[in-house]
Amino acid sequence: MKRALILLALAASAGAHAQKFEGLAATPQMGWNSWNSFACDINEQLIRDTADAMVKLGLKDAGYEYVNIDDCWHGKRDQDGVIHPNAERFPSGMKALADYVHSKGLKLGIYSDVGATTCGGHPGSRGHEYQDAITYARWGVDYVKYDWCDSKGLSAVGAYTTMRDAIRSAGRPMLFSMCEWGDNKPWEWAKDIGHSWRTTGDIYPCWDCELNHDSFARYGVMRILDKQAGLRKYAGPGHWNDMDMLEVGMGMTEDEDRAHFALWAMLASPLILGNDLRSMPEATRRILSNRDVIAINQDKLGIPAWKFLSTGQLEYWAKPMADGEWAVAVLNRGEQPASLNYDWKAHFVSDDVSKREIDFKKAVYNWREVWSGKSGDTSRKLEAKVAPHSVLLLRLKARG
CATH class of the missing domain: 3.20.20.70 (Aldolase class I)
Structure with a gap:
């Protein structure tokens, strides 16, 4: 004792x-x-x-x-x-x-x-x-x-x-x-x-x-x-x-x-x-x-995402990442499928926390959707159908 x-x-x-x-x-x-x-x-x-x-x-x-x-x-x-x-x-x-x-x-x-x-x-x-x-x-x-x-x-x-x-x-x-x-x-x-x-x-x-x-x-x-x-x-x-x-x-x-x-x-x-x-x-x-x-x-930059846009039942979330990359999630909160026709160039993305921003009019990013493996780039609109209670999750990397 x-x-x-x-x-x-x-x-x-x-x-x-x-x-x-x-x-x-x-x-x-x-x-x-x-x-x-x-x-x-x-x-x-x-x-x-x-x-x-x-x-x-x-x-x-x-x-x-x-x-x-x-x-x-x-x-x-x-x-x-x-x-x-x-x-x-x-x-x-x-x-x-x-x-x-x-x-x-x-x-x-x-x-x-x-x-x-x-x-x-x-x-x-x-x-x-x-x-x-x-x-x-x-x-x-x-x-x-x-x-x-x-x-x-x-x-x-x-x-x-x-x-x-x-x-x-x-x-x-x-x-x-x-x-x-x-x-x-x-x-x-x-x-x-x-x-x-x-x-x-x-x-x-x-x-x-x-x-x-x-x-x-x-x-x-x-x-x-x-x-x-x-x-x-x-x-x-x-x-x-x-x-x-x-x-x-x-x-x-x-x-x-x-x-x-x-x-x-x-x-x-x-x-x-x-x-x-x-x-x-x-x-x-x-x-x-x-x-x-x-x-x-697990990105080493360690900055959480924020919601930068809402359109009806769709929400758009962005996460700045190390090495100049980004992750973008498109969330369908609703009870019905939602058609996505997103013009990257129409939205300037700026983050007060990381002091990072993207101007898609000036830079093109290649993207890959991590669940399906589909890929594309931001020079074209992002078109997809998002199931209810589902999410598209994309990783973006600027073209060299």
């Missing part, structure tokens, strides 16, 4: 001037999280099998690296306050599980909460922040998702800063994913605290709906997209707006899944899979492993 108290005192002292670990999340983090498909029904075999599937299905090679355990892994704290995993669900312990995930060339993430209890009613980290961070470091954890349940009376800035300092003092680089739901506008203050912060409440696998519960709501893809207005200027390498985990493969149509994935990529949100990788249909795997879409998300 005395040794534990000494360690905590030293950690608290070391954390007095701590900063988050730099060099993590230079591009939006990519991985998988257990919650969307399994909620509390988790165990170590599921995590091992998911790590195996991530490698076998080519997702690791596509860039996904974190295997994240969400809520309900917890057992109890011992007499010294040290947290232990549920022995029935994780009989080998977290260190052995982390070692297994690492042996696959992947990284392990874990979940906690600012409150005394997590959203699922398990032990949170309040009052044990430094102790928990030390425990996670000893286990070999690489990623900490930190939730906002049981937070009444807490300062969001204070609670998240405390855990950031605890992680830093523990000495192991761990990506700090803040799941504060956007309640306290973390984009305004969290750049130096977390590597990403949630901008909204939880996602729900639907196109444009809102599922209301007694004390919170879950949002469809379009609802979350609309809540990103005005936030892009806060994101960049090492600090991302998190639009929540992906619902691709969770019950929407294939067109909706493609649009969902493309929009998260365009807005530089973390790409955290939420489906069951062990039984993933090939169509879903093709969407999630599309290297061209992932490259747009």
Whole structure:
């Protein structure tokens, strides 16, 4: 007990001037999280099998690296306050599980909460922040998702800063994913605290709906997209707006899944899979492993897209990219197919954030549509029919 108290005192002292670990999340983090498909029904075999599937299905090679355990892994704290995993669900312990995930060339993430209890009613980290961070470091954890349940009376800035300092003092680089739901506008203050912060409440696998519960709501893809207005200027390498985990493969149509994935990529949100990788249909795997879409998300410039034009049910989004390239998405939000007849030269595209612009009257860009592989250039109108709840996603490169 005395040794534990000494360690905590030293950690608290070391954390007095701590900063988050730099060099993590230079591009939006990519991985998988257990919650969307399994909620509390988790165990170590599921995590091992998911790590195996991530490698076998080519997702690791596509860039996904974190295997994240969400809520309900917890057992109890011992007499010294040290947290232990549920022995029935994780009989080998977290260190052995982390070692297994690492042996696959992947990284392990874990979940906690600012409150005394997590959203699922398990032990949170309040009052044990430094102790928990030390425990996670000893286990070999690489990623900490930190939730906002049981937070009444807490300062969001204070609670998240405390855990950031605890992680830093523990000495192991761990990506700090803040799941504060956007309640306290973390984009305004969290750049130096977390590597990403949630901008909204939880996602729900639907196109444009809102599922209301007694004390919170879950949002469809379009609802979350609309809540990103005005936030892009806060994101960049090492600090991302998190639009929540992906619902691709969770019950929407294939067109909706493609649009969902493309929009998260365009807005530089973390790409955290939420489906069951062990039984993933090939169509879903093709969407999630599309290297061209992932490259747009992982572009080193790190600037999210913005909506530069709306015409009826069509929205036009542009993302400036490194090496003078651009990505352009044409989103059909509506319920009917839409005919597209877009004159590139009629629209001057200018971005206040990146200070980049395109004048298609002066420069011609070659484009390629990343889902179909079709190509063309901006000297001619872009003509296509866009299915409802679907998106065209083009990558543009100026002619030499």
